Amino acid sequence: MSDPTLQQPEPARAVPRARKTFGIVWLVPLIALAxxxxxxxxxxxxxxxxxxxxxxxxxxxxxxxxxxxxxxxxxxxxxxxxxxxxxxxxxxxxxxxxxxxxxxxxxxxxxxxxxxxxxxxxxxxxxxxxxxxxxxxxxxxxxxxxxxxGLETPPRVRSDMPGRPFVLRAASLGGVSVGSPVLFRGITVGEITDVEPPTDREDLAIHLFIRQPFAELVRTTSRFWRERGIDFSVSAEGVRFSIGNLETLWRGGVVFDAPPGGEIAPEGLAFALFDGPDNLDQGAITERIPLVSYFQGSVRGLVVGAPVEVRGIRIGTVREVRLDYDVATHRLRIPVIYEIEPQRVRLIHADELTRSGEAGQSHAQLAALVQRGLRAQLATGNLITGQMVVSLDLVPDAPPAELGQEGELAVMPTIPSSLDTLERSLTGIMEKVADLPIADLTEQLRATAASIAAIAGSGELQSSLTNLNQVLVRLSDLTGNLDRSATPLLAELERTVGALGDAARSADSLMGPRSTTQRDLNRLMSELTQTARSVRDLADYLERHPEALLRGKPGGRY
Amino acid sequence: MSNPRRLPACVPAAWILAACILVGCAGTTAPTRYYQMIPAVEMDAAVSSPIRLLGISPVGFPDYLDRPQIVTRVTETRMTMSEFDQWSEQLELMFSEVLTENLRRRLGGEHVVTVPNNRGLEPSIELDLNVLRFDVDSAGRITLDARWRMFDHNGRLLLTEHSLLAQEATPGDYGAIVDGMSHAVADLSGEIAARLAEAVAEAGPGNERRRSS
Known part of the structure; x- marks a missing residue:
């Protein structure tokens, strides 16, 4: 054992080391966080x-x-x-x-x-x-x-597609719809992209888009019209029928042309959409004079849209055919309202005032024409369909009339149509026949017959017959004289007959039984018969002995 | 060779050609002998005929005789034709002429005519004769079988007769055979003449010879 004191160690004391501020391990979350x-x-x-x-x-x-x-x-x-x-x-x-x-x-x-x-x-x-x-x-x-x-349907044209949009204005959509092709000489160059909903009574705005390079074809003078899939029309000008291509048949289409002149149309330019190529010239018409005419007789065959013609050339259109009944006078009348388009008439020798085309000017010209005999008349436009047209023409001997005015409409005087005239003439003839004094004539005939009967009953007839008898006696004498003078003639006739007899005898000697001709004919017939017999005999023999042609008749050689 | 029946115009050419071939290839053929019947009735000068005018119609002949060769009946049904002994003219016409001549000799020339004639004569008695058989058999026996009728000038039948005549001749001798045939025709004319008076009586008074207008 050791000194407890010494041995006794000082109690161990934890000495904390200086702590590092940033553990390396923290780098991981830091990096993760970063x-x-x-x-x-x-x-x-x-x-x-x-x-x-x-x-x-x-x-x-x-x-x-x-x-x-x-x-x-x-x-x-x-x-x-x-x-x-x-x-x-x-x-x-x-x-x-x-x-x-x-x-x-x-x-x-x-x-x-x-x-x-x-x-x-x-x-x-x-x-x-x-x-x-x-x-x-x-x-x-x-x-x-x-x-x-967002758009509910995909747009027809994407904004990055090269081309130009244009606008068409039309009263109605017709056969055209969004997506309908736009054709130029039969090539699809674009399509209808949108139809603006009509906001007021103005025309519809139809948007279309023409792709490049075709967009350059649209000129300021271009005209757009509907391409009809099926075109069937009966009008005063006849029956017409045509079928377009299949796509336009289904979806309709718009066609435009590029007449010479004009410049490349700018984007968004508005054009009028015409119903068809026939109506194109209407685009140039801005002035229309409404007129009304009251026709006599039936207007069967005259329909709205029928042409108004001057000597066969269309200058206007019938707009309305009505039937008026005048309660006061109990009379019917038929007002036919039509428009004429003076711009269809080329003016010659016109001064500036007339050429200006003011409404009053046209009216004044029309009044002057009416005074010179301009009249409206119903004429047959098409004999098969019975369509009628309104024909305007100068009638030299027309009864005098003036260009009237009825509200906004000028009243054009009329003359009866040629059919009406014919009907009237026939009626006049029938009336004259009816007016013949047939009863008087019968009476006169009867009186004449009575007179004849009276003459027959009188003695005058008897004496007349006696006279006639005497005349006949004289005629008989005359015949006797003639007879005597005719004797030489008869002798001549006899000689002629004799000559004829001689001629007949000559003919007899030529053709008769003893004539040479007859004998020759007989001989000819006989010769022919003989020839036929010879042929028959030869054939007969050759049939039996064909070898005879080479060897001669068998059995007779010597 | 063209068929001469169809092309009669080639007949002479065919004959010439045939002749050339015959001469050139086969030598000569024996000459053909031709025969003709003759009237075998003597002229009877002292005839006193009761008839006025006898007309002889064309004689009807069977087709088997309508050929130039003289026909021999070997059996009853078999014929042979002699290629080297032929009639000089058509047998039908020859028969008719000989018969007419025989009758003329019996009755007087002015009383017999052939009809139709080109003189316009109208006979008062008309003879219509049909030959049924006229040939020689292999034994030399000549048979003439004929039926004949007489009509008056109105076409009324006066009598009907059947003549069967026979002659004998040497077999194979065509001269004798033709001579026998001539005599057979003469016999036939005799029979006709014998019945003529009866026919005239039957016909009654008729018209004399006249010109038809």
């Missing part, structure tokens, strides 16, 4: 704007899954899908990636790509497998925006 922060920062810094797009439905859209794509590249993801404030649509919140931030502007458009059938095409079939996604069309650029209204 990494996390870095990742978070990069993630946050790569984040683009959050936008909200409003759709009608959220069909096919799932939060955290549905992508926003631009040219088939993911540029964002749907964060959430919520019902909008108005409870009628869906707000889709999309986190857009930072590098796509520049694609989003106030002109951007969004739509959901999902399988679609219809409108003449099938699209989005790939989303059957991959699920729907939201497509982005960046648009033309502009101020930044985060709230958008």
């Amino acid at each position: 990494l996390a922060l870095w990742v978070g920062w990069t993630s946050w810094s790569a984040r683009g704007p959050v936008i909200t797009v409003t759709f009608q439905t959220a069909s096919g859209i799932e939060a955290g899954k549905t992508r926003l794509r631009y040219r088939d590249i993911d540029v964002g993801q749907v964060n959430s899908v919520t019902i909008a404030q108005d409870l009628r649509s869906v707000d889709v919140t999309i986190q857009v990636q930072a590098e796509a931030e520049r694609l989003i502007s106030e002109t951007s458009r969004f739509w959901v790509v999902r399988p679609r059938f219809g409108g003449g095409q099938i699209s989005g079939l790939e989303t059957l497998v991959s699920g729907a996604y939201i497509e982005l069309d960046p648009g033309a650029g502009g101020a930044a925006e985060t709230t958008f209204s």
Whole structure:
């Protein structure tokens, strides 16, 4: 044992070492934290704007899954899908990636790509497998925006497609619909992209887009008209039938032309949409004079739209055919309202005032023409269909009339149509026949007959007959004289007959039984008979002995 | 060789050609002997005919005789034709002429005519004769079988007769045979003449010879 004192060691005392300030082990979480922060920062810094797009439905859209794509590249993801404030649509919140931030502007458009059938095409079939996604069309650029209204259907034209939009104005859509092709000489160069809903009584605005390089074909002078799939029309000008190509047959279409002159049309220029190529010239017509005429007789065959013609050339259109009944006078009348278009008439030797085309000027000219005999008349435009036209022409011997005025309408005086005239003439003839004094004539005939009977009964007839008898006796004497003088003539006749007999005898000697001719004929017949017999005998023998031709008759050689 | 039956115009050429071939290839053929019947009735000067005018119609002949060769009946049904002994003219016409001549000799020339004739004569009695058989058999026996009728000028049948005549000749001697045939025709004319008076009586008073207008 050792000194307890010495042995007794001092109690061990823990001496803490100076602590290190940073354990190396802490580096691990620090690095992790730094990494996390870095990742978070990069993630946050790569984040683009959050936008909200409003759709009608959220069909096919799932939060955290549905992508926003631009040219088939993911540029964002749907964060959430919520019902909008108005409870009628869906707000889709999309986190857009930072590098796509520049694609989003106030002109951007969004739509959901999902399988679609219809409108003449099938699209989005790939989303059957991959699920729907939201497509982005960046648009033309502009101020930044985060709230958008999504398109329910894909846009017909993407903003980055080269070409030009134009506008057509028409009273109605007709056979044209969104997606209808725009044709130039049969080539599809664009399509109808949109139809503005009509806001007021003005024409519809139909938007169309023409692709490059065809957009240069649209000139300021171009005219657009509807391409009808099937065109069948019966008019006063006849029957017409034609069929276009299959696509326009189904979806309609718009055709335009590029007449010479004019410049390349600027973007968005508005054109009038005509019904057909026949109506193009109406585009140039700005002045129309409404007229009314009251025709006598039937207007069967006259329909709204029938042409108004001057010597066969169309200068206007029938607008309205009515039937008026005047209660006071109990009379019917038929006002036919039509428009004439003076611009269809080329003016010659016109002064500036007339050429200016003011309404009053045209009216004054018309009044002057009426004074010179201008009249309206119903004429048959088409004999087969019975369509009628209103014909305006100068009638030299027309009864005098003036160009009247009835409210806004000028009243054009009329003359009866040629059919009416014919009917009237026939009626006049029938009336004259009816007016013949047939009863008087019968009476006179009867009186004449009575007179004849009186004459027959008087003695005058007897004496007349006696006279006649004497005349006959004298005639008989005359005949006797003639007979005597005729004797030489008869002798001459006898000689002639004798000569004829001689001639007959001569003929007899030529052709009779003892004539040479007869004998020669008989001999000829006999010769012919002999020849026939010889031939028959030869044939008969050769048939029995064909070798005789080479060897002669058998059995007789010597 | 062309068929001469179809092309009669080639007949002379065919004959010439045939002759050339015969001469050139086969020497000469024996000459053909031709025969003709003759009237075998003596002219009877002292005839006192009761008839006015007898017309002889074309004689009907069987087709087997309508050939130039003289036909021999070997058996009852078999015929042979002598290629080297032939008639000088058509037998039918020859028969008709000989018969007419025989009758003329019996009745007087002015009383017999052939009809139709080109003189316009109308006979008061008309003879219609059909030969059924006129040939020689292998024994030299000549048979003439004929049926004949007489009509008056109105076409009324006066009598009908059948004549079967026979002559004998040396077999194979065609001269004798033709001579016998001539005599057979003469016998036939005798039979006809014998019945003529009866026919005339039957016909009654008829018209004398006249010109038809």
